[in-house]
Amino acid sequence: MGRFLDFASDGKIQSLAENKLTIDFRKQAIVGLGMRAKKIISVREQIADALRSDIISGDLAPNTKLNEHQLAERFGVSRGPVRDVILKLTKEGLLVSKDNVGSSVNSPLTPDMQKLSIALRKKIEEFAAKQLIDTITDQELEHLESLITKMEELFEAGEFTELTKTDIAFHQYYVELGGGDSLLNIWYPIVIRMRMNYHRIKNADKLVDEHTDIVNAFRARDYKAAVEAIRKNIK
Amino acid sequence: MGRFLDFASDGKIQSLAENKLTIDFRKQAIVGLGMRAKKIISVREQIADALRSDIISGDLAPNTKLNEHQLAERFGVSRGPVRDVILKLTKEGLLVSKDNVGSSVNSPLTPDMQKLSIALRKKIEEFAAKQLIDTITDQELEHLESLITKMEELFEAGEFTELTKTDIAFHQYYVELGGGDSLLNIWYPIVIRMRMNYHRIKNADKLVDEHTDIVNAFRARDYKAAVEAIRKNIK
DNA sequence: TATGTGTTAATTGTTAACAGTGTAAAGTAT
DNA sequence: ATACTTTACACTGTTAACAATTAACACATA
Numbered sequence: 431m432g433r434f435l436d437f438a439s440d441g442k443i444q445s446l447a448e449n450k451l452t453i454d455f456r457k458q459a460i461v462g463l464g465m466r467a468k469k470i471i472s473v474r475e476q477i478a479d480a481l482r483s484d485i486i487s488g489d490l491a492p493n494t495k496l497n498e499h500q501l502a503e504r505f506g507v508s509r510g511p512v513r514d515v516i517l518k519l520t521k522e523g524l525l526v527s528k529d530n531v532g533s534s535v536n537s538p539l540t541p542d543m544q545k546l547s548i549a550l551r552k553k554i555e556e557f558a559a560k561q562l563i564d565t566i567t568d569q570e571l572e573h574l575e576s577l578i579t580k581m582e583e584l585f586e587a588g589e590f591t592e593l594t595k596t597d598i599a600f601h602q603y604y605v606e607l608g609g610g611d612s613l614l615n616i617w618y619p620i621v622i623r624m625r626m627n628y629h630r631i632k633n634a635d636k637l638v639d640e641h642t643d644i645v646n647a648f649r650a651r652d653y654k655a656a657v658e659a660i661r662k663n664i665k
Numbered sequence: 666m667g668r669f670l671d672f673a674s675d676g677k678i679q680s681l682a683e684n685k686l687t688i689d690f691r692k693q694a695i696v697g698l699g700m701r702a703k704k705i706i707s708v709r710e711q712i713a714d715a716l717r718s719d720i721i722s723g724d725l726a727p728n729t730k731l732n733e734h735q736l737a738e739r740f741g742v743s744r745g746p747v748r749d750v751i752l753k754l755t756k757e758g759l760l761v762s763k764d765n766v767g768s769s770v771n772s773p774l775t776p777d778m779q780k781l782s783i784a785l786r787k788k789i790e791e792f793a794a795k796q797l798i799d800t801i802t803d804q805e806l807e808h809l810e811s812l813i814t815k816m817e818e819l820f821e822a823g824e825f826t827e828l829t830k831t832d833i834a835f836h837q838y839y840v841e842l843g844g845g846d847s848l849l850n851i852w853y854p855i856v857i858r859m860r861m862n863y864h865r866i867k868n869a870d871k872l873v874d875e876h877t878d879i880v881n882a883f884r885a886r887d888y889k890a891a892v893e894a895i896r897k898n899i900k
Numbered sequence: 901t902a903t904g905t906g907t908t909a910a911t912t913g914t915t916a917a918c919a920g921t922g923t924a925a926a927g928t929a930t
Numbered sequence: 931a932t933a934c935t936t937t938a939c940a941c942t943g944t945t946a947a948c949a950a951t952t953a954a955c956a957c958a959t960a
Contacts, residue, residue, distance in 0.1 A: 472764050473943085498912070508945045510745075513912090514752055521756035523850045529707050530912060530951050536847075543847055546792050550785055550851070557781050612771075612778055615758045616785070616855050623847070708913085733942070743915045748942090765921050765942060 477505050478515045485524050485535055486625055487591040495534045496525070523623040538626045547624045551664050554617045555601060558608025559648070559656040566607060566648050574603060574648070578641045585634040594625055600641060604648070712740050713750045720759050720770055721860055722826040730769045731760065758858040773861045782859050786899050789852045790836060793843030794883070794891040801842060801883050809838060809883070813876045820869045829860055835876060839883070 471479075481501075484490040501512045516533050519525045527533040539547060577600040584593040598621060606614050631637055640663040647656035706714075716736075719725040736747045751768050754760045762768040774782060812835040819828040833856060841849050866872055875898040882891035 497910095499910095509912090510944055510946095513749070514943095517749055517752050518756060521753060521850070523847065526846065531953090532912070539847060542792075542796070543844065546788070546848075547851075550788060553781070553785060553788070557777075561777070609778065611761065612758065612774060612858070613781075615756075615858075616782070616851070619854065620851050623850075732940095734940095744942090745914055745916095749913095766923090767942065 473507060474511050474514050474518075477501075477507070477511060478518055480505070481515060481519060482524065482622070483591050483595065485519075486594055490535050492535050492537045492626075495532055497532070521619070523619045524626070536623070536626070539623060544624065544627065547620050548664055550620055551617070551624070552661055554609075554613065554620070555605060555660045555664065556657050558605045558613060559660060560653055561608035562604060563648065563651050563653045563656060566604075566651075570603075570607060571645060571649050574600060574641075574645045577603065578638055578645070581641070582634065582638055585631065585637065590631065593631060594628075597631075597637075598622070598625065604644075708740075708742060709746050709749050709753075712736075712742070712746060713753055715740070716750060716754060717759065717857070718826050718830065720754075721829055725770050727770050727772045727861075730767055732767070756854070758854045759861070771858070771861070774858060779859065779862065782855050783899055785855055786852070786859070787896055789844075789848065789855070790840060790895045790899065791892050793840045793848060794895060795888055796843035797839060798883065798886050798888045798891060801839075801886075805838075805842060806880055806884050809835060809876075809880045812838065813873055813880070816876070817869065817873055820866065820872065825866065828866060829863075832866075832872075833857070833860065839879075 481490070490496075496516065498509045498512050498516070501516075502509045505512065516525060516527065520527045520533060524536055525533045526536050577596055581593055581596050581600070584590075584596060601621065602614065602618070605617050609617075640659065643659035644656060644663060647653075647659050716725070725731075731751065733744045733747050733751070736751075737744045740747070751760060751762065755762045755768060759771055760768045761771050812831055816828055816831050816835070819825075819831060836856065837849065837853070840852050844852075875894065878894035879891060879898060882888075882894050
C-alpha cells in the first residue's frame, strides 16, 4: 500500500511530543469528491512545506539541529524523503548542512544582507511585472485577488505563519507568470530567507492595500504603476 | 571497504561508452604525502561537479533526459547519491525535474533573463566587494591571483570548460569572503545558469586583465575601482 | 594538569530490493 | 483509418538494512 493511501486512511500523522507539530496530509493529498480536482502534492513537497512553516514560525529556532531519524518518524516516512527535503531546504538557505555531521536551522540575515535582498527582490519582481503586464489574463488577476482575500482572513484569524506563506505565494504567482521557473529559481531563495526575519505583520489594511495596488496596476497594464506598487510593498 | 578506498585503488571510474566521460576521483580525494593536506571532497560533490562540467561543456545538451540508473553505473555508486545530486542541480537551475518522470538538462536563459542575471550579479558582487574591501588579507589576494594564473594556463591548454569553472571559482571566492554562505547561496544559481550560455572565451589577455584589475582594486582597498572592475568583467 | 590515544554510541551516508507511476506500443472497437 | 483501452516495461519513489564517520568520553602518558 502506497504512502498516499496511508495518509488518506490515517489523516493526521501523529505529532512529535516535543514541539506538538501536526500536519494534515489529507487536506491536500486527496482529490475532492465534489468534482473539484485539488492538486496532488508529493509527499516530499508536503514535508518541505511543513518544515518551512516550522522555521518561518520560529517553532524551529535558528541553530536547532535536525535529526533525520526523528523527522522520518514524525512524518511517518523513511529517511530517504526526509534527506531529500533537507537537501532542498539547504539549497533554499533555510538550513545549513555539514558533511557527515548534519543540518541545522540557519540564522536570520544580517541587516546588510537583508537590505541587499530587498534590492534584488525589487529588481526581480519589476522584471516579472514588465514581462507579464501585457499578457496577464482576467483569470490570473482573479487568482491574485483571491490570495489577497485569503491574507485578510488569515490576518483576522491570527494565523501569521500561513499569512506569511500566502504573502509569498502572491508574489510567487506573478513572478512565475512573468519569468517562469527560471526566474522563480533565483527569486525563491532570496525571499524565503528574508522571511525568517519578520514573524508578524501588524497592519492588515496596509497589507491589503499594497497588494491590491499591485493587482490594479497589472489590470490597468500600467507598468510604471506596477513598479511603484511593488517597490512600496517590498521592504 | 569504503567508497573512497575503492576510488583510491581504482583511480579512474570506467566511463560510459556513450559519451566517453571520465572522472579521476583520486586526484582530489587523496591526501598528499608531502605534508600538504589536500581537501577531501565528498562523493556527492564530485558527482555534482562532473555533471556540472558536462552541462557547461555542452556534452549534456539542453533537454537531454537523465537516467538515474545509468548515472549510478557511470560513477560506480548506487542511485541514492545520484538522486541527491540531481536534486541539488535542479535547485541550482541546471536541471529541471518532474515528479515521477525524471529530470533533464535545462535550456539556456533567454536574452531577457540573461540581462537581468547580469544586473543581479553586479549588485551582488559589488556588495561583496564593499564587505571585504577593508578586511581582505594578503593570503586571500594571493589565492585570487593563483586562480588568474590557472585561468591563463587553462586557456593556453584549450580547456575551456575548466576555464569557465575557474572563472566561476574566482568570483565565488570573493563573494564568499564578502558575504559568506548566505550570499553564495543566492549568487550561485544566478551564475551557474548564466554559464550555460557562453561555452568559449576568445580573448586571454582581456580575461587576465579584467580579473587582475579586480584583485588590484581589492589590494588598494579602493571600493570604487573594485566596482568599476567588476562591472567591466561581468557581461 | 595537559596532551594525546583508543573506544563507544549516535548520526549520517550508501546500498539494494521493492512499490508505484507514467509512457508508449499493441490490441480492440467504432 | 481513428479513437479509445489495455498491457508491458522502464523509470522514479520509498524503504530498511548496512557501512562509514563523527564527537564525546574514558583512559593512558608525560
